[in-house]
Amino acid sequence: MTEEVIDQSPPPPDPDPIQNPNPLIHPRRVPFEHGLLPIPNLLFTDPIQTLAPIKQKLTSSATNNRVGSPAISDALSISSDHARLVLETLASVLHSETDPLVVAKPEEVDLVGADVRDLVLFLYVQSYKKLMPRTHKDSAAVADVWPSASAFDGYLSALSPIQLVRSNSRRFMPSPADEEAHQLSYLQKHIANIISLLADPVEGEGDESSVLSLESFEHIRFLLHFGDKGSDVPSLSQATPFFKNSNPDMPSVPVPASEVHDWLLKKIASAMECISDRISGKENGPSNASDQDAATADACDRGPCIIEGVSKTSLFKQASDLKGRSVKVANCHDSVIYLLAPLRYATVYGCSDSTIVLGAAGKAVRVEHCERVHVIAATKRICIANCRECVFYLGVNQRPLIVGDNHKLQVAPYNTFYSDLEKHMTEVGIVPTINRWNESMALGAVDPHDSLSHPTGASDKQSESASCVDPNQFTNFLIPNWFVGEALGSTKDNPFPLPAAYIAVQQTSLKNLEETRQSLRETPLEDNRKRELTTAFHMHFKDWLYATGNIRQLYCLQGD
Numbered sequence: 001m002t003e004e005v006i007d008q009s010p011p012p013p014d015p016d017p018i019q020n021p022n023p024l025i026h027p028r029r030v031p032f033e034h035g036l037l038p039i040p041n042l043l044f045t046d047p048i049q050t051l052a053p054i055k056q057k058l059t060s061s062a063t064n065n066r067v068g069s070p071a072i073s074d075a076l077s078i079s080s081d082h083a084r085l086v087l088e089t090l091a092s093v094l095h096s097e098t099d100p101l102v103v104a105k106p107e108e109v110d111l112v113g114a115d116v117r118d119l120v121l122f123l124y125v126q127s128y129k130k131l132m133p134r135t136h137k138d139s140a141a142v143a144d145v146w147p148s149a150s151a152f153d154g155y156l157s158a159l160s161p162i163q164l165v166r167s168n169s170r171r172f173m174p175s176p177a178d179e180e181a182h183q184l185s186y187l188q189k190h191i192a193n194i195i196s197l198l199a200d201p202v203e204g205e206g207d208e209s210s211v212l213s214l215e216s217f218e219h220i221r222f223l224l225h226f227g228d229k230g231s232d233v234p235s236l237s238q239a240t241p242f243f244k245n246s247n248p249d250m251p252s253v254p255v256p257a258s259e260v261h262d263w264l265l266k267k268i269a270s271a272m273e274c275i276s277d278r279i280s281g282k283e284n285g286p287s288n289a290s291d292q293d294a295a296t297a298d299a300c301d302r303g304p305c306i307i308e309g310v311s312k313t314s315l316f317k318q319a320s321d322l323k324g325r326s327v328k329v330a331n332c333h334d335s336v337i338y339l340l341a342p343l344r345y346a347t348v349y350g351c352s353d354s355t356i357v358l359g360a361a362g363k364a365v366r367v368e369h370c371e372r373v374h375v376i377a378a379t380k381r382i383c384i385a386n387c388r389e390c391v392f393y394l395g396v397n398q399r400p401l402i403v404g405d406n407h408k409l410q411v412a413p414y415n416t417f418y419s420d421l422e423k424h425m426t427e428v429g430i431v432p433t434i435n436r437w438n439e440s441m442a443l444g445a446v447d448p449h450d451s452l453s454h455p456t457g458a459s460d461k462q463s464e465s466a467s468c469v470d471p472n473q474f475t476n477f478l479i480p481n482w483f484v485g486e487a488l489g490s491t492k493d494n495p496f497p498l499p500a501a502y503i504a505v506q507q508t509s510l511k512n513l514e515e516t517r518q519s520l521r522e523t524p525l526e527d528n529r530k531r532e533l534t535t536a537f538h539m540h541f542k543d544w545l546y547a548t549g550n551i552r553q554l555y556c557l558q559g560d
Contacts, residue, residue: 023226023227023239024226024267024270024271024274025224025225025226025264025267025268025270025271026180026184026224026225026226026227026271027180027183027184027187027223027224028095028221028222028223028224028225029179029180029183030093030345030363031093031121031122031125031222031223032125032128032130032179032183032186033345033347033366034089034092034093034345034363034364034366034383035089035090035092035093035122035125036125036126036128036130036449037085037086037089037126037443038403038404038443038444038446038448038449039078039082039085039086039443039444040444041076041077041078041082042076042078042086042123042126043126043127043448044123044124044126044127047123047124047127047190047193048193048196048197051120051123051124051197052196052197054075054076054120054123055116055120055197057074057075058071058072058075058116058119058120059116061074061075062113062116063113065115065116065117066100066112066113066114066115066116067113067114067116067119068087068109068110068111068112068113068114069083069084069086069087069109069110070083070110071113072086072087072114072119076123081441084109084110085399085401085441086119086122087101087109087110087113087114088109088381088398089122089381090114090118090119090122091104091109091114092363092364092380092381093122093363093364094118094222095221095222095225096221099115099118100112101113101114101115106397106398106431106434115219117197117198117216117219118219118222120197120198121194121197121198121219121220121222121223122222124190124193124194124197125223126449127190128183128186128449129448129449130449131174131178131179131182132174175279176306177275177278177279178279180275181272181275181276181279184268184271184272184275185272187223187224187268188265188268188269188272191261191264191265191268192261194220194223195212195220195257195260195261195264196210196257198212198216198217198219198220199211199212199216199257200212200213200216200254209256210256210257211254211255211256211257212254212255212256212257212260213252213254214237214243214252214254217236217237217240217243217255217260218235218236218237220236220264221236224236224264226239240260240263241263242255242259242260242263243255304325304326304327304328304345304347305322305325305326305327305328306327306328306330307327307328307329307330307332307337307339308328308329308330308331308332309330309331309332310329310332310333310335310337311332311333311334311335312333312334312335313335314335314336314337314338315335315336315337315338316338316340317338317339317340317341318340318341319340319341319342319359319420319424321341322339322341322343325341325343325344326343326344326345326346326347326363327339327343327345327346327347328346328347328348328349329346329347329348329349329351329356330347330348330349330350330351331349331350331351332351332352332354332356333351333352333353333354334352334353334354335354335355336354336355336356336357337354337355337356337357338357338479339356339357339358339359340357340359340418340420340421340424340479341359341360341424342359342360342362342424342425342427342428343358343359343360343361343362343428344361344362344363344428345361345363345364345365345366346358346361346364346365346366346377346379347365347366347367347368348365348366348367348368348370348373348375349367349368349369349370350368350369350370351370351371351373352370352371352372352373353371353372353373354373354374355373355374355375355376355477356373356374356375356376357376357377357416357477357479358375358376358377358378358379359378359418359420359421359424360378360379360421360424360425360427360428360430361377361378361379361380361428362379362380362427362428362429362430363380363381363428364379364380364381364382364383365377365379365381365382365383366382366383366385367382367383367384367385367387367390367392368383368384368385368386368387368404369385369386369387370387370388370390371387371388371389371390372388372389372390373387373390373391374390374391374392374393375390375391375392375393376393376414376415376416376477377392377393377394377395377396377414378395378396378414378421378424378425378430378495378496379394379395379396379397379430380396380397380398380428380429380430381396381397381398381400381401382394382396382400382401383400383401383402383403384400384401384402384403384406384409384466385402385403385404385406386403386404386405386406387406387409388406388407388408388409389407389408389409390409390410391409391410391411391412391469392409392410392411392412392437392466393411393412393413393414393415393416393477394411394412394413394414394435394437395413395414395430395432395435395437395495395496396435396436396437397430397431397434397435397436398436399436399439399440399441400436400437400439400440400441400466401440401441401443402440402441402442402443402463402464402465402466403442403443403444403463404444404446404463405446405463406463406464406466407464409464409465409466409467410466410467410468410469411437411438411440411466411467411468411469412437412468412469412474413435413437413438413474413496413498413499413502414435414437414494414496415474415475415476415477415494416476416477416478416479416494417479417491417492417493417494417495418479418481418489418491419481419488419489419490419491419492420489420491421489421491421495422489422490422491422495423489423490423491425495432495432496432497433497435496435497438468440465440466442463442464442465443463444463471501471502471504471505472505474502474505474506476494476506520533
């Protein structure tokens with residue numbers, strides 16, 4: 001059974017909020033999907049009461065309103081490693097591609113630091129709770145794509161990630177519209193606090209009176225945007241009635257924070273009403289292929305492309321399908337999926353018994369609720385949450401982050417290449433000389449942002465870390481090249497250098513293979529015996545293809 005849902009058309013141009021008098025406002029998904037850290041000292045029961053003095057402390061130690069990890073460590077009472085993690089995570093989800101923190105080299109991150117206003121907003125959204133997975137409308141129709149029970153089922157009386165996702169009823173990743181509505185609802189509830197953290201008091205007019213400058217207002221772009229793309233959007237201030245005609249050469253007049261609050265609340269309410277109508281229309285309308293395509297196109301316009309429900313097949317997408325975009329691979333089973341493109345963000349959710357090859361993800365990769373999955377990824381950073389029996393072959397510039405309830409994870413150095421890999425890595429800013437695949441950082445066994453990952457008695461435990469794949473078990477992964485066409489790139493080998501132990505094993509294996517070949521060449525055999533030997537080799541290879549399931553991949557990819 002195969003249910004592939006993907007929109008391959010390029011996204012339409014963004015509506016111009018300056019031309020459109022009533023543009024819809026949207027939440028920026030990225031901070032909510034890739035910016036949450038389960039560090040206890042970042043989880044504030046009352047964010048406004050806690051963050052106001054923290055902001056004052058950060059501001060007092062800032063240079064040009066920017067702070068590095070020492071100041072963050074001191075203000076939040078966290079370790080230097082966790083403070084560095086905060087900086088790196090913030091950099092991966094910032095709204096401005098030209099922010100000094102985004103473009104800083106690894107050794108410059110602490111020197112450059114983060115803008116205090118962006119940092120405070122980042123800390124505030126740590127109070128966000130993710131939306132519960134939805135129940136599929138046709139549970140019986142999708143039941144057979146799910147795998148058999150894991151060998152770990154019942155281990156420590158905890159459900160496996162796949163079982164967590166599908167317990168009680170078949171549950172699937174929330175739709176983009178549902179997630180957007182949930183994020184807008186959160187912002188609607190908290191926008192007053194968020195504005196107060198960005199506002200400045202007016203001297204002599206009491207604690208209740210405050211104003212917002214144009215510069216501070218623009219930092220709300222970390223959480224909200226106009227248009228349909230979600231990054232590199234036009235200036236947020238140009239869509240407002242109070243900053244729209246500001247002279248760029250003159251200092252703008254600060255605006256009462258109450259006016260900004262009322263205007264944003266009205267915009268959020270309007271957007272929520274529009275989304276509610278869209279969701280109810282889909283739920284009440286007929287469920288057919290054209291509706292599904294329209295829903296997917298809508299999701300890709302403002303969010304990532306979604307590949308969902310692929311089962312027992314192979315799927316290949318290249319740069320022309322996905323270039324410069326983000327992607328989610330969800331609920332795929334017993335498949336091999338190639339996404340050989342320069343990506344911004346990638347999420348792998350609820351998959352099992354599959355191999356997923358991600359080209360070059362320049363911002364972040366997140367893998368969650370997966371079981372018996374091999375992920376091969378070149379990326380700047382990766383977060384692994386609530387997974388079991390998964391193996392990660394990584395070329396990663398920052399320490400892999402492991403959170404939630406994980407069991408039997410393994411990590412290994414990157415093990416493949418395709419002809420355009422180095423070109424794609426350059427496009428998205430991945431450095432091949434830095435690979436921290438074996439320096440994983442494990443945080444709490446309970447992810448407080450995920451309502452599914454709360455096994456009994458795990459609240460005070462650290463997440464189980466990953467072990468390294470034994471060099472003797474390490475193999476290269478060959479990406480078939482018959483579907484890349486005539487225009488081949490320059491990459492001829494793995495761009496990430498292998499550690500010495502892995503190189504030594506590979507050299508020994510190659511030497512043994514060559515000796516076997518030489519022995520066969522030098523063995524005097526009659527023609528009929530040579531044919532018998534060749535036939536035996538072919539039969540054993542064919543048996544291996546069928547036993548491993550690779551024969552299906554061969555047929556699928558040749559069919560493409």
